Amino acid sequence: MITRAALAAKVAGNLDTGPLAVPGAFAIGFFYDLVNALYFIFPLMLIGWLTPRKLARRNGFRWFVTSLIFIQTFLILLNAVSEWIFWDEFGSRFNFIAVDYLVYTQEVLGNIRQSYPVEVIVLVLLLLAALLTWEQRRILARQDVPGAGFGQRSLWMTGYLAVLLAAFMWVGNQFRQFSDNNYANELAGNGMYELFAAYRNNELDYNQFYRTLDNRQAFRDIRALISTPESHFTDNNPFSIQRDIVNPAPELHKNVVLISVESLSADFLGSFGNEQGITPYLDSLARKSLLFTNLYATGTRTVRGLEALSIGTPPTPGQSIVRRPHNEDLFSLGHVFKEKGYESSFIYGGYGYFDNMGYFFGHNDYRVVDRTVLSKKEIDYENIWGVADENLFSLAAREIEKGTSAGKPVFAHIMTTSNHRPYTYPEGRIDIPSHTSREGAVKYTDFAIGRFIRDASRKPWFKNTLFVIVADHCASSAGKTDLPVNRYKIPLLIYAPGFIKPGIMPRLMSQIDLGPTILGLLHFSYRSKFFGYDIFRLEPGRERAFISTYQSLGFIHHDSLVILKPQKFAATYIPDFTTGAAREVVPDRRMTDEATAWYQCASFQFRKGLMGK
Incomplete structure (x- = not known):
């Protein structure tokens, strides 16, 4: 919650969608904090379940648990600092990019070491984690509760696992998409949970998660959309986009x-208005x-x-x-x-x-x-x-x-x-x-x-x-x-x-x-x-562009933007090409079908091995 408050202060000037943006972000965020806590306490729950009462009363075991709490406290603090740095770079909670970066630890950690005073930050976090752990240990020492038997502990563990499984099965990160303001939606997330969700969804099956057309209809549309005067399809395969491009002029092997x-x-360029x-x-x-x-x-x-x-x-x-x-x-x-x-x-x-x-x-x-x-x-x-x-x-x-x-x-x-x-x-x-x-x-x-x-x-x-x-x-x-x-x-x-x-x-x-x-x-x-x-051969009026994150797929045509997202979401906007703001409008069915055809056919082509030479 402290991290959320700090990030909210960082982007306060951009949370301009009404009085519910900040309260909504904190309320939904608290829900995700609880869900994340279910996962985070799993090691402690497992140890508490399996450890006999006699062993649990020994000082050595208590120091072991204290060490584990220290490590987890340090990880929470490290996560908070990491989220701040990640937000500074990408304007969001941890996401698919963070999952990618975890694969290349040498480059990413090297980049962080060269960009920030890592040793000082880690030392401060270790000291803060030690203080917080000591305070937690004092609180725990005051809890003079007799240890439960294995049967009773098993009942508690069964209930906990049932709730954890329900969260795993039915809670996704889509519930935080409550606002038209992207910053409010990002604040409503929990960084650790978002990292976990991104790892689970690092490859998205287009047909499962996105709006679709019948495959034959999608390819009929795409064959019409990519057909240009200088090109001719090489066969009648309804799922092929292979075509011969014919240029009558002599080839220039430059x-x-x-x-x-x-x-x-x-x-960044002066040619686009930059004055620096x-x-x-x-x-x-x-x-x-x-x-x-x-x-x-x-x-x-x-x-x-x-x-x-x-x-x-x-x-x-x-x-x-x-x-x-x-x-x-x-x-x-x-x-x-x-x-x-x-x-x-x-x-x-x-x-x-x-x-x-x-x-x-x-x-x-x-x-x-x-x-x-x-x-x-x-x-x-x-x-x-x-x-x-x-x-x-x-x-x-x-x-x-x-x-x-x-x-x-x-x-x-x-x-x-x-x-x-x-x-x-x-x-x-x-x-x-x-x-x-x-x-x-x-x-x-x-x-x-x-x-x-x-x-x-x-x-x-x-x-x-x-x-x-x-x-x-x-x-x-x-x-x-x-x-x-x-x-x-x-x-x-x-x-x-x-x-x-x-x-x-x-x-x-x-x-x-x-x-x-x-x-x-x-x-x-x-x-x-x-x-x-080939933009020089394309008839005027047929221009289009694609923009995307790892989940959101955008299609720009004329002055409109269609966005496709998981849960079969599709919406049409009129974007401001200078500020990036966007106003949602009544969906244009034809344009939405075009956007769907481009993305669905590209996914189909790769999945079916049709992009080969």
Whole structure:
């Protein structure tokens, strides 16, 4: 309850949905606190049930129980501090992201150690836990209650287990969704319980939890929705989206350097109205590039962005396909380039095992190059997430040089890491000291990209290269609404002097459209299983975008937003694309069916193994 009060004070200015928001959050939150307590006291209940009365009276046993209470008290305190830090980063209680992070303890704990004074925090928590445990022990010592016999203890244990089982079977985290204000709903949760619930639901079966259509109807709709003038379906299989993309112009086998930048929100760039001057190079490059001003990321995690950019599919609920089993040999952008004679590679400044990135790309027609190939002398700076971006780009330049020298065109997907907490980078590169702020990390990455492209301009392969700069996702997705659309807008620049004319592309576009659009610019004809569009070939009015969390699936079309959630929930909103606020309106059945078809068919395709090349 103290944690809830602290978090409520933190977001007080955003709890603006009426007088019931805060009382409702605390009342529902207290219910979840009790449910969490049922799980949390299980070790004590088990010991109390199985321990004979004679043993329970001994001092050694009492010290054992006191030690257990100390550990549990410390965990509660540690959880409170962890929730504060997690909320600061993601604007929510623990969720699916926290479950993912528990898998990669080295990177996550390293990140925390580099961002916060962990030793001091832990020492304070240990002292506070000791004081609280001592007070609890004094209270318990005053309870002069004769120990119950095993039979009586068994009755108590049976009742407890019955209540615990009922909570496990029938209590889910959906009951906290009582308000239109997302912060109020998050406050109504319990961090430990939310972590447990997220672990239970880390893979969501679309058909079980979401609104559905008949599969044949859904695929009839999706085949109509993805059909474009330059494409032709290869067969009459009602569940296939395979089609031949035909471009009559001669193919251009230019090098493609795709840079996906960690957490680069559109509103960091001066080109989108930022006045801090933290992207001077990208702003200057935007004037020489084709700048896309209405592009939306599919999710809130790097793996979501990589999924969209590599296999061109709408996000499926639960884990990204990058991290799921059976994600090998999928139809991918790397596959198309490989078929065209390219050397395709994924170049990453961290360790490829993180988030399963190395395995995913390595099994889907990319050659994986990560920090393990760099020697110590090639690294100016590194933190827990990876080497400094300037070292990553030096590695990328070397790999591109190697491929072009062998006479092959190159497709290089480069994933940066420096724009990530703890926001550290080599000193002296920019005018913002390292470990100061995200703004500093953004400006450093901007510096590193600038140096890379300026160095590349002196290379023989530069004139035959398409540079594509895009974000993997925004810096933050938290907001008053479930899916604040302004927190998903990302920049996209395509730069190729003498080939791509500078200009502005204002059409609505999804991250999954980038692959087909690049292939269209190169006039490639190929067999496709992408869900994305070539935005330059798409008839006006058919644009759409997808945004999501691990549970909420959003579909943007024209000025409307459909959100699909578990428990077969579907609602239509008119979003404010500047503030992220959203007003619920009468559902548009046709648009809701379209949203359902996109998401249902993407889930069906992966589950049935139809995304293979």
